[in-house]
Amino acid sequence: MSDALRADALLADVARTGRGRLKVFLGAAPGVGKTYAMLQAAQAQLRQGVDLRVGVVETHGRAETEALLAGLPQQPLRRTDYRGMQLTEMDLDGILARPPKLVLVDELAHSNAPGSRHAKRWQDVQELLEAGIDVYTTVNVQHLEALNDQVRDITGVQVRETLPDWVLQEADEILLIDLPPRELLERLREGKVYVPEQARAAIDAFFSQTNLTALRELAMQTAAARVDADLNRRYRQRGLDAPAVRGRLLVGIDGDHQAERLIRHASLVAQRRHLPWSVVHVDTGGARSEDVRARLQAAQQLAERLGGEVVTLREDSVARALVQHAEARRASLLLVGRSRLRLRRRLFGRGLAERLLNLAQGLEISVLDTEVDARPPSPRARQGARLLDYGLAVVAAVAAAALAWALSHMLALPNISLVFLAAVLLVAVRSSLGPALLCAGLTFLAYDFLFIPPTLSLTIARQEDVLTLLFFLLMAALTGNLASRQRRQLEALRDTQVETGQLLDLSRKLTAATDRQAVLNVAAQQFGAWSDLEICLLSRGRDGVWKVEAGVQRLLVDQERAAAEWSWQHDQPAGLGTDTLPGGRWWWLPLSAEEGPLVLLGVSPRDEAPLPASRRRLLAALGQPLAQALARAQLAEELEAARLHGETEQLRSALLASVSHDLRTPLTAMRGSIDSLLALGEAIPLEDRRELLEGTRDEAERLDRYIQNLLDMTRLGHGGLKLARDWVAPGDIVASALQRLRPVLAPLNVETRVPDALPLLYVHAALIEQALVNVLENAARFSPSRGRLRVLVEADDEELRFAVSDQGPGIPPEERERIFDMFYTAARGDRGGQGTGLGLAICQGMVGAHGGRVSVGEGLEGRGATLTLHLPLHPQPRLEEE
Template identity: 70%
Template sequence: MTDSSGAAASGAAALRADALLTALPAQGRGRLKVFLGAAPGVGKTYAMLQAAHERQRQGVRLLAAVVQTHGRSETEALSLGLPQVPLLRHEYRGVLLEEMDLDAVLAAAPQLALVDELAHSNVPGSRHAKRWQDVQELLAAGIDVYTTVNVQHLESLNDKVCGITGVQVRETVPDWVVQEAFELVLIDLPPRELLERLRQGKVYVPEQARAAIDAFFSQTNLGALRELAMQTAAAQVDADVAQGYRQRGEQAPALQGRLLVGVDGDDQAEALVRHASRVAQRRHLPWSVVHVERGAARDEGSRQCLQAAQQLAERLGGEVVVLRAGEVARTLLGHAAERRASVLLVGQSRRRWWRRWLSGGVAQRLLREPSGLEISVLDGQAARPARVRGEPGRWVAGHYLLAILATALAAGLAWAVSSVLELPNISLVFLAAVLLVAVRSSLGPALVCALLSFLAYDYLFIAPSYSLSIRREEDVLTLLFFLLMAALTGKLAARQRRQLQVLRDTQDETRQLLELSQHLALATDRKAVLAAAVTHLEQAAGQPVTVVQRLADGGFSPLSGPAQALPVSAQAAAHWAWQHGQAAGAGTDTLPDSPFWWWPLRVEDRPLALLGVKVAPSAALSRRRLRLLRGLAQPLAQALARVELAEQLEAARLQGETEQLRSALLASVSHDLRTPLTAMRGSIDSLLALDQALSGADRRELLEGTRDEAERLDRYIQNLLDMTRLGHGSLALARDWVAPADIVGSALHRLRTLLAPLRVERQMAGDLPLLYVHAALIEQALVNVLENAARFSPRDGRILLQVAVEGEQLRLAISDQGPGIPLAERSKIFDMFYTAARGDRGGQGTGLGLAICQGMIGAHGGRIEVDDGADGQGTCITLCLPLPAQPDADAEAP
C-alpha cells in the first residue's frame, strides 16, 4: 500500500523546486527588464530613467549605454544625472550615424545597463545586425539590462499592426526575447492624452506631429495598438501567475500537447507562422513549423516565401521541421501523432477548382481523417499582400518542348503501325508517350502531352480522318476515356517521379552521413579525423571548408588545410560563435560581413573547435545545405571528442609507464649501481688504513677488485646512456664495412676478466662476409649477451660462440650452461629492468643489457632469438643481422 499523501507532498515539493530554479536567472546571466508601450510618446524611456535613478540611489553601479531622448526636455533632464558611454559614430552612405559602443559597455562591466529602443537595426558592418542581439550579449556577460520597445515591433504582431495602421514595420524583435524578460512593465497612456501630447510637440516637432497624426496616430489606431500591448502584458502576467502557483507547490496549468503549423511556399506562409506564434503563446504550447517536401519543382518566388517563413519561425522561437513524402495530409497527421500534438493549423488551399474537385485540399483531407486533433484552417485571402512573381513555377521550356516532341513521335509511330494494329491498340502508343513525359518531367508537361495526344488521336485516326469532328457516338466515349486515362497515368507517373526524387535526396543525405560516420570511425588520430571530415563537408557545402581551434591567447589556428591567417572580420565572428555556441558570420544576423560561416562543434555544452565555410559572395548557402552541414557537424564533434579522450588516455598511460620506469630506475640506481661503488670504497678504505700492513699480493688483489668494479659500474652507466638514446631516437648509426671476426675479438677482449673463470669456445668459418653496421653498437650488443651468459653460467662452465651464414643473414649464437630460461619468461627478458635470478650467479645487473641489445640489433634491421642451449642445457641467444651486397674489392682498394 502506498502513501498517496506523501507522494503528493513529494510531487508538490518537486514542482516548487523546479519553479524556484526557473525563476532564477541562468548562472552568470543578467536579468532583462522591458518597458513596453503601445506607441511612441507614452513615456517608456522616461519610466526607464526613473527606475534607473531609483536603482542608483540603492547603490547599483549602472551605465546609460543608449538613451534616445528625441529632443524631449523632460527626458533629457532626467538622463543628465546618469553615467553614460559615448556613442560610436559610423558613416554610412554619406550619413553620420551613432550606435552603442558594445565593447566599451562590456569592458566597463556595470551591474545595470540602459539600452533604449530594443528593436533598433544597427549600422551595416556592426557586430550584430539588431540591437536586441547586443542586449543578449550583455545579458550573457552577467549585466542586467533595462530596455524599451513598442508593441508594433513584436515579430508575431507585425502583420496585425500592418492591417491596423497600414504601415509595414521593418524593425522587429523576436517574441521570445520579450517573453524571456525577468520583468515586463506596461507603460500605458490613453489615446486622447497621447494625441494631446503629440499636438503640444512633446513627442515630435510640429511638422512631424501633423504628418504622424494623419498617417499613424489616429485614435482608432492607437486604441487597437493599446489593446495589443495589453494582451501582450496579460500573456506575460498569466505566465508569471502560473509560475507563482508552481512556486507554492500547487499544480500549475500543464503545457500539454504541441501546436503544428503546416506551411508551403505560398504567400500566406508568414501569416500562418505569426498566427501560430500568437496561438502558442496564448495557450502556452510549444510549436513547430512543418513543411512536407514532395520533390516538386519550385520557382524562385516559392522558395523565397518558404525560406522566409522558416526563418521567421526560428526568430519567433518555433521549431522548423522538413518532412519528405508524397502525400501531405497523412504525413502531417503521422508527424502529429509522433510529436503528440494537440492542435494542427493549416492554411486554406488555393488549388485549382478541378484539383479540389478531384482530391480536395489539404484541409479537407485532414478533416476527413479521424485523428482526434483540433484542426484549424486559416483563410488568409483577404489579408494576403500582392505576391512578387518570380519565374513561372511550372513553365520549364525544355519539359514542354519534350511533351510536343513526344506527341509528334508517338503520332508518327502510330501512323506507321496503323496498318497492322487495330484502332484501340493505337492509343497505347500515345499513352506510352504520356508516361515517358511524366517520368522525365512533371505533371504539367504530362497533361499537355495528354491533351496533344488526344487531339492527334482524334485528328489522325478517328473517322472522319484529318478532322476534329466525330462521326460515331462510341468514338466520343473512346476519346474521353483515352483523355482520362492519359491524365491519370501522367499524374501517377509524375507523383512517382516526385517521390523518387524525394527518396533520392533523403538517401543522398543519409549516405553522406553514413559515409562520414564510417570514415570517422576508422580514423585513429586527429589528423585522420579532420582529413576525412573536411573532404565530406566540402562536398556537402560545395565551397572550401576549414576547422579551427582556439588558442590560449584568444586567437584561432586552423586544424585542417593550409595555415593562413583569418581576416579580422572572420576572427570576430569565430570568437562570437565560440563564446555563444551559435552560428555566426556569412548568412547570419551576427557579423554578416565575415567571409566565413562559423558553426561551433560542441560536445556536452563545451566547444571543441569551429567549423567554417568560406562563402563566396555570389553563392550563399541554402537552408538545405546549412541543415546538412549541421547534421554532418555532429558526428565530427563526437569524433573529435573521442580522439581527445584517446589522447588523454594515452597521455595518462605514458605518464604511468614513465612513473614505473622512474621507479625502476631509482631502484636500479639505489641497488645495482650502489653495489660496485660500495665494493670500490671498501677496497680503497682498506688500502688507506692498512697500507704498510698489506702484502704486495693483497694490495694487488684489492686494486684489481677496484678496477673490476669500476669497469662493471662503467658498463651499467653505458647501458643507461644507450637506453636513453634509443628511447629518444637520437642514436645515430655510423655504418661501415667490418669483419665479424674483428667484432667478436674486440668483445672477448673487453670481457677477458669476466670470462676468465669460464671456458669460451669459438666456432667461426674463415670466409665470413663483411657486415655494413655500426661496429661499436654491434660490439656492445655482443658484450651484453656474453656478459649475461657469463653471469648465469656455473664456474668452469662452457660458453660456445658460433658465427655462421644462413641464407641472407649472419647469425651469432652464444650458448651457456646455466639454468636456462622457461618458455613463459623468454618474451620478458628483453623488457627494461627485468632480471631473472636463477642460481648463485644470477640476479645481478640493472636488467637493461638485453633490452639495449634488442634496440641496437633492431636499429640495424635484425632480430634476436632465444632458444635452448647446446645439448638441451642452458640458453642460446642468437643475434641475426642482415647481409647486404658485398662491396667491390677493387673499389675498396687504395
C-alpha cells in the same frame, strides 16, 4: 508530478549560472515611460553601489529623461561612416573590455549600422549576457516578431524592426510600463513625446485612441503570458502539480504568400497554450519557381527565429503526411492555411482542410483564412512547366497524330487511341503534369478531328463516340497524372538518396581516418566535390593565430576574420546569410566537442548568394560526424602522448633503480679512501697512500662510465639514444659484467663457457654489458646459496647468443610472455621478490635497440630459467696485415 519535470525546471535555472540577468521594460507604445522607468531603476542601483554603465540611451530630447541620465557613468558611443553620414552605435567592444556589473541598453529591437558585428541590438545584448553582465533594456510590444501581422492589421503600419519572441521569453524579469491611452495622447499634444509637428502626424497615423487601446491589450497579454509561464515553472520547481505540456502544435506551410503570417499566428497560439511547436513542409516532389523557394526558405528562417522546429517531409499526399507526423509527435493541434483552390481542384478534389478532417482522429484542426496579399502574384511558370516542356507536349501530340494516321489503315479505331496515350505518357515522364494535360487535350482534339466520323471535323455524329472520347480524355489525364506523380516521387527519392549517400560515404571514410589530419583530408575531399562552393577548414592556436588546415588557402579580409572569431568564441554560425557580420563572403560553422570548437568550417558560394536553409542543414548534418571524428582523433592523440610520456618516465625511473647499486658502490669506496687519507694522513705509508689514490681514481672513472651509461639508457626511453657502435669481443663483455657483479656472484658457483673462436659484435658495448648485468643480477637474486649459475656464449651464421641459466624457482610458462612488460612482477619466479619489475624490460629495450631480442627457456637440470640475449651478427671487419 513527475521527477523529470521537476528536474527540468531546476536545471533551467542551473543552466543560467554564470550568465547575466536581463530585465525588460515593456511598453505598449513610445512615450509610455519605459526609458524613464529604466533610468529610475538605474539611479536606485547606483545609490546601492552597483557598478553600472550606460551603453546607449535615446532621450529624444525629453528634459525629464535627460535629467535622470545625469550622473550615470556612460560608455562613449562608437561612430561609423555610412554613405557620407555619421552614425553612432553602442560600443560593444568597449564595454566588454572593462565589463561592469550592469549595462543600460535602450531600444532592444534597434537595427545596427551596416558594418557592425551584429545586425540587431538584441544580439549585442545576448553577447553581454553571455559575458556575465546584467542588462536593463526597453522594448515596445509592436516590435515582437510574432505580433507583426496583428500590429499591421491594427495600425495599418508595417513595423520593420523586430526581434524574436524567445529573447523576451528568456528574460529574467519583465516590467510592464503602462499608461492609459488618454494620458499618452495628452503627453503627445504637450510635446513630451515628439515635437508638435511630429506629434500631430503621429496622432493622425499611429497614435489613435483605438490603436493605443489595442496595443495596450497586446502588451498586457504578453506580460500575462510571461507571468503565467513563470508561475508554472515555480510550481514545478517545488514539486507541486503544475499544468503539463499538452501535446504539440504543428503548422503546415507551403511556399505561398501566407506562410510567414501563418507562422507568426502559430507562434502566438503556441505561447498562449504553452505548447512546443513545429513547422512542417511536405515536399511532394513538384517543381518550384525560385520565388516559391525563396518564400519557403524565408518562412523556415522566421520559424527558427521564433523558436519553432523546422521539419521537411517527402510524401505524395500532403494531408496523409501531416496526419502521420502529428501522430508520431503526439501533436494535439494542427494549423494550416486555407487552400486557394484551383478550378481543377474544385471540380475533381477537395481542399486540404477537408482531407485532414477525414483522415485525422482526435486531432484539432485549425484553418487560418488570410487575406489575399496585395502584392502582384509571382509568375505561374514553374520549373517543370517551362516553354520547352510545353513545346515537347505539342510536338508529341503532332507526332502521335501523324503516326496514328499512318497506322490507321492497319489498326482498328480503338487501337489507335493507344498511340495517343503513349504520347501523353511520354510527355508526363519527361516533364510534369501541366505539359501532360496539354498533350492529353491536344491528342483528344486530334483523335476527334482525324478519326471520329465525320473525319476532319470536330463534330461527333454518333452518341457512342461521345462516350469513347470522354473515356479517352479521362484515361489520358489519369495516365499523365500518374506518370507525373511517379516522376516527382523518383526525383524526391533521388534527392534523399543523394543526402543519405553523402552521410554514409562520409561515415565510411571517417572510420578509416585515424588522426586529425586524415579526418580533415576526408572533410576537404567530401566537400570539394561540391563545385558550386569553396570550402576551408580553419583552426586557431593558443596564440590566437588562424591556420588553414584544409581546403582553399586564401587570406581573409577583416570582416570575415571578425566573423570567424565571433563564431569560434560563441560556438554559433556567423557570416554570410546570418544576422552576425553578414557582410563577408563566407559562412562559418564551428565543429565542436564538449570542450568547444575543434575546427571552423568555412563555406563560400561561388555565386556569393546566401546558402539556402536546406543546404545549411545538410552541412550541419555532415558537420556532426566530422566533429565526432575530430574529437576521437584528438582524444587518441592525447592518450598516445600520455602513454608515451608515462612509459618514458617509467623507464627513466627504472633505469635509475637498476643502476643505483652500481652508483653507490664506487661512491662508498671513494668516500672510504678519502676518509682514510684525511684521518691518517702522513701516518699511512707512501705505497698505501698511492694505492688508495689509484683506487679512488679507478672508482671515479668507473662512476663516470656508469653515469654515461645511465644517460645513454635514459635517452633509450624516448628514442633519443644514438648507438655509439664499435667492434667488441663477446668475451670482454662477459668478463666486464662478471667483474662488476663479483660481490653479488660470490655465494654462487658460476660457470662460464666462452669459446675462443667467436665472431666480433658491432654493438654499443656499455649497453650490452648493462643488459647482461641485469640478467646476471636477476638470476643471482633468486638462485639458492651455493647454487649453479652458467653463462654460455655461442654463435651461428646469423646471431650470437648470451645464455644465463640458474637453479632458482623459475618462471611459470603462462607468464613468460609477460615478464618483459613494464612493472609486471610475477607472484613467483625470476620477476618476483623485491625487484622493481623493470630489469628485464630495460634489458629488452637495450638489446632491441641493436635489432636483437630476449627469450626465456628452462634452467639447469629442470630447475630455474634461462634468459638468452640474441644479437645479430654483422660482416666481420678485415684485419690489416702487419
